[in-house]
Amino acid sequence: MKYEYFDIHSHLYFPDYDKDREEEIERMKKAKIGTIVIGTNFDSSQKAIELVEKHENLFACIGQHPEDLNADSVFDERLKGLAQHKKVVAIGECGLDYFRLTENINSMKLIQKTVFEYHIDLAISKNLPLMLHIRPSKGTQDAYLDSLNILEHHAKIVGGKLRGNAHFFAGNKEILERFLAIGFTVSFTGVITFTHDYDELIKLTPLNMIMAETDAPFVAPVPHRGKRNSSLYMPEVVKRIAEVKNESLDKVKQALMANTIRQFNLVAQE
Numbered sequence: 001m002k003y004e005y006f007d008i009h010s011h012l013y014f015p016d017y018d019k020d021r022e023e024e025i026e027r028m029k030k031a032k033i034g035t036i037v038i039g040t041n042f043d044s045s046q047k048a049i050e051l052v053e054k055h056e057n058l059f060a061c062i063g064q065h066p067e068d069l070n071a072d073s074v075f076d077e078r079l080k081g082l083a084q085h086k087k088v089v090a091i092g093e094c095g096l097d098y099f100r101l102t103e104n105i106n107s108m109k110l111i112q113k114t115v116f117e118y119h120i121d122l123a124i125s126k127n128l129p130l131m132l133h134i135r136p137s138k139g140t141q142d143a144y145l146d147s148l149n150i151l152e153h154h155a156k157i158v159g160g161k162l163r164g165n166a167h168f169f170a171g172n173k174e175i176l177e178r179f180l181a182i183g184f185t186v187s188f189t190g191v192i193t194f195t196h197d198y199d200e201l202i203k204l205t206p207l208n209m210i211m212a213e214t215d216a217p218f219v220a221p222v223p224h225r226g227k228r229n230s231s232l233y234m235p236e237v238v239k240r241i242a243e244v245k246n247e248s249l250d251k252v253k254q255a256l257m258a259n260t261i262r263q264f265n266l267v268a269q270e
């Protein structure tokens with residue numbers, strides 16, 4: 001399928017779409033928009049797979065979101081079975097989220113790191129990219145620094161076999177440079193349409209290393225703020241990246257599509 005836009009991160013199985021999920025997907029097909037449906041635990045990963053099996057413009061990403069982990073959490077071995085599915089194009093979302101940690105902080109960080117390591121090993125063994133969710137505690141870059149230490153260690157051992165994308169990127173210039181140095185892309189959401197906080201990072205990210213996403217149903221872009229988000233709003237995100245980069249919309253659209261096809265090996269899916 002030839003896509004006009006491709007949203008690399010959405011959660012179409014969310015209850016927000018229960019009333020009109022099939023219609024929403026039909027609207028996306030008409031607009032030639034594809035998406036990767038991202039699981040956040042075993043159940044939602046399985047739901048993502050069930051959904052993408054029925055629609056050619058949908059692909060799946062399976063994993064355990066760090067926010068989904070508690071004091072008893074371990075890596076869910078059943079994810080290894082799901083990773084065999086031919087429409088699974090990435091492992092995640094996984095990573096480290098220190099933003100909401102309030103108690104047992106050190107042991108929770110250790111659990112998150114341990115589960116993250118399993119995702120890294122799974123991604124390498126399946127030759128799939130990681131979809132990273134990384135959120136530091138307020139006013140710091142702590143989760144980014146810890147994630148990069150782990151990823152750089154693996155990159156030293158397996159080199160280019162370790163691949164991935166930092167979803168909803170909100171690090172700083174140094175963090176960005178370290179991701180780029182290990183060949184990771186970064187993606188931006190519709191948030192960039194209503195704040196200038198990301199302009200500098202968007203400008204600094206080379207056109208062949210940048211991605212666009214909606215993270216639907218969360219964070220709808222201008223002019224849809226406050227509503228349920230949708231992959232149909234991808235044009236707003238892409239348009240904003242083109243504006244910030246001061247490049248033509250056509251050039252940016254083409255670059256983003258090429259990056260997406262390369263990162264998630266979508267050609268092999270045709």
Ligand SMILES: [Zn+2]
Pocket residue numbers: 009010011038093215
């Ligand atoms: Zn997400």
